[in-house]
Amino acid sequence: MTGAQMVVEALKQEKVEVIFGYPGGAVLPLYDALYDAEIRHIMPRHEQGGIHAADGYARDTGKTGVCIATSGPGATNLVTGIANAYMDSVPLVALTGQVPLHLIGTDAFQEADITGITMPITKHNYLVKDVKEIPRMIKEAFYIASTGRPGPVLIDFPRDILAAEGFFKYPERVEMRGYKPTYSGHGGQINRAMRVIKEARRPVICAGGGVLISGAQQELLQLSEIAQIPVTNTLMGLGSFPRSHPLSLGMLGMHGTVYANYAVTQSDLFIGVGMRFDDRVTGKLEQFVPGAKVIHIDIDPAEIGKNIPVNVPIVGDIKRVLTQMIKKAQKCDSGEWISRIDQWKQEFPLCYDCAEKELKPQYVIEQISKITGGNAIIATDVGQHQMWTAQYFSFEKPRTIISSGGLGTMGYGLPAAIGAQIGCPDETVFLIAGDGSIQMNSQELATAVFNKLPIKVAIINNRYLGMVRQWQELFYERRYSSTSLEFGPDFVKLAEAYGAVGIRITTAEEVVPALERAMEIKDKPVIMDFLVVSEENVYPMVPPASPIDQILRGGGK
Amino acid sequence: MKHVLAVIVENKPGVLTRVAGLFSRRGFNIDSIAVGETEVPELSRMTILVEGDENTIEQVIKQLNKLVDVVKISNLTNESTVxxxxxxxxxxxxxxxxxxxxxxxxxxxxxxxxxxxxxxxxxxxxxxxxxxxxxxxxxxxxxxxxxxxxxxxxxxxxxxxxxxxxxxxxx
Known part of the structure; x- marks a missing residue:
């Protein structure tokens, strides 16, 4: 069996159903082996599209995403996608071609030191130097990518190794003395946590992406309801707690709800669950949860105490830890606190001004939320539209937000939506994009059309790089340096050029009919070009490096 | 304050780069680093002198622990040592x-x-x-x-x- 056949066989053993890959010289042997394999292969139009698609697939299915790229530029085109998956803890295995072993280090054609380049942005990576190592390395790669705190793993295959002959035996178990994640929470710490929770009067749970990765949404709901603790979400954690639940506070942080930020700041107990105290969540660190004890539950011990001091650290898998906690949970004396929060909800709801005949971005997203009943997978790009989505789409179910949180990668959305739709063919997949972001990977419309994916693309078109423009407006005296996109393409024609459906929406009345029409199209993508007002801002907003209860509320009613 | 860490790692190519890269990426300062094989040939021992307060050292240790090729870390700072x-x-x-x-x-x-x-x-x-x-x-x-x-x-x-x-x- 050749090295390339071993790779294919190993992928079958790992039950890989779909690969997102782009061929090239160094991976020719691998593509030859794939020609006969019964694994679905999706070819994007750019390697970056391939890896973001694998990422979107991994986020909505929970399975490990797999992508392939050739050596040199193919491999370096994966870099953004790898960093993106690393920041958001997405399980990915990236397979790259490399120049033959004897040419490594000679600056050969299409040579790049991809293991060196990706060392700081992978959970682990490998350069295969002997065909015999292939089965073990692939086994380890899938194990490392998908266990503990998930993340991307890259394996670099020199072309001659892919062509070399060897004996294939797939290992049944993985034995790595240097990698042993902790899953169960420490009993003593859990008891301490439960004592602290019982004494709390103003507790808040902040649920992050770790809850979704662990599949712990039921446990989260139970703990919150039994103990009567309100729940706020990070961007990555949206969908881990139903937004329509009376105890939901929506998102916190820079563009979080006023009531979430007030509640967190005035809490006497902050329970961080599978979240990492990112600066977009905490604002000015020194004034974050000034009067609260902190319980932090995470599978990655390095996250605990990294940004803020923690009173009760619990390392473990969220689902297991919450299950351990539920057994001992009692109702907190939080009635007064919850009614205070309810008052804030009344007083400071999410809102925006809307004059007649204006097409507002928030309205578009509200309508998408309404027409889907929150029952859709929502991919986003990065910027204002992403924050409006986080605010105005009612995320009810886990694994429904597919969004680049940590790295903030413009151009992520379209390929990620493709991966998400391939992973969940029966679900409605929306992409909410900006007119800036969509242009960063719009070539993937070809992939979506070719694969007959009925993705509903809503371009929130304000003819600006809106979020940067907003910062220029607020902090740089409206000096709109290089943020205008007035010379954008005609997105309707672009859609049609690719064989997709294009619809332009210029007024509020047209929004619902356009969405209804889009919902009926089942065999191709629909691009809806929403020409919204151009200088709308995302509010609430906490200015950078301010405490999160110092909020710009904008001109909302 | 200076801390002394004994880091047992897999004796494989690239491991030193991973460790050194982690220090630079996270902004930790290495004073000195000495590497050599141990009594177990598949393992190497790195003795790393690192400057920083308790929190920094805790982060250094936790981040090093996340490297798959790092097998064990001992903080020798407060030990009686030769x-x-x-x-x-x-x-x-x-x-x-x-x-x-x-x-x-x-x-x-x-x-x-x-x-x-x-x-x-x-x-x-x-x-x-x-x-x-x-x-x-x-x-x-x-x-x-x-x-x-x-x-x-x-x-x-x-x-x-x-x-x-x-x-x-x-x-």
Whole structure:
């Protein structure tokens, strides 16, 4: 069996159903082996599209995403996608071609030191130097990518190794003395946590992406309801707690709800669950949860105490830890606190001004939320539209937000939506994009059309790089340096050029009919070009490096 | 404050790069790093001197632990340890100065390992302070070249780092 056949066989053993890959010289042997394999292969139009698609697939299915790229530029085109998956803890295995072993280090054609380049942005990576190592390395790669705190793993295959002959035996178990994640929470710490929770009067749970990765949404709901603790979400954690639940506070942080930020700041107990105290969540660190004890539950011990001091650290898998906690949970004396929060909800709801005949971005997203009943997978790009989505789409179910949180990668959305739709063919997949972001990977419309994916693309078109423009407006005296996109393409024609459906929406009345029409199209993508007002801002907003209860509320009613 | 970490790693290519890369990426400062094989040939031991407060060191240890090739980390800072570093120093030495240098070397239990017409190489072993003191003295004669190994440490007494024990490791 050749090295390339071993790779294919190993992928079958790992039950890989779909690969997102782009061929090239160094991976020719691998593509030859794939020609006969019964694994679905999706070819994007750019390697970056391939890896973001694998990422979107991994986020909505929970399975490990797999992508392939050739050596040199193919491999370096994966870099953004790898960093993106690393920041958001997405399980990915990236397979790259490399120049033959004897040419490594000679600056050969299409040579790049991809293991060196990706060392700081992978959970682990490998350069295969002997065909015999292939089965073990692939086994380890899938194990490392998908266990503990998930993340991307890259394996670099020199072309001659892919062509070399060897004996294939797939290992049944993985034995790595240097990698042993902790899953169960420490009993003593859990008891301490439960004592602290019982004494709390103003507790808040902040649920992050770790809850979704662990599949712990039921446990989260139970703990919150039994103990009567309100729940706020990070961007990555949206969908881990139903937004329509009376105890939901929506998102916190820079563009979080006023009531979430007030509640967190005035809490006497902050329970961080599978979240990492990112600066977009905490604002000015020194004034974050000034009067609260902190319980932090995470599978990655390095996250605990990294940004803020923690009173009760619990390392473990969220689902297991919450299950351990539920057994001992009692109702907190939080009635007064919850009614205070309810008052804030009344007083400071999410809102925006809307004059007649204006097409507002928030309205578009509200309508998408309404027409889907929150029952859709929502991919986003990065910027204002992403924050409006986080605010105005009612995320009810886990694994429904597919969004680049940590790295903030413009151009992520379209390929990620493709991966998400391939992973969940029966679900409605929306992409909410900006007119800036969509242009960063719009070539993937070809992939979506070719694969007959009925993705509903809503371009929130304000003819600006809106979020940067907003910062220029607020902090740089409206000096709109290089943020205008007035010379954008005609997105309707672009859609049609690719064989997709294009619809332009210029007024509020047209929004619902356009969405209804889009919902009926089942065999191709629909691009809806929403020409919204151009200088709308995302509010609430906490200015950078301010405490999160110092909020710009904008001109909302 | 300076901390001493003994880091047991897989003896594989690229591991030093992973460790060093992690320090630069996270903004930690390495004072010195000494690497060599251990009594178990598949494992290497890195002795890393790192500057930082308690929180920084805790982060350093946790981040190092996340590297798949790192098997075990021991913080030797507050342990009773034997510490050694070796330096080779080429110092200017006209023939009439050799006697004085030889005497100095003896005081520091250093060895003269090479002699040429107008210089000699001194080998000195000891803890960091001793090496510093010796270096300062030799400066008066004129140091032409100096190479140091970085510090290595072992715990005194019955304690030792078990290579195959259950090191605390987390993903």
């Amino acid at each position: 510490n050694r570093e070796l330096a080779l120093i080429k110092v200017k030495a006209e023939p009439h100065m050799r006697a004085e240098l030889t005497q100095l070397a003896e005081t520091f239990r250093a060895k003269i390992v090479d002699v040429s017409l107008d210089s000699l190489i001194v080998e000195v072993t000891g803890d960091v302070e001793k090496l510093k003191a010796f270096e300062l003295l030799l400066r008066h004669f004129g140091i032409q070249e100096l190479a140091r190994t970085g510090k290595i440490s072992l715990m005194r007494g019955v304690k030792y780092i078990k290579m195959n024990g259950e090191g605390r490791k987390n993903g």
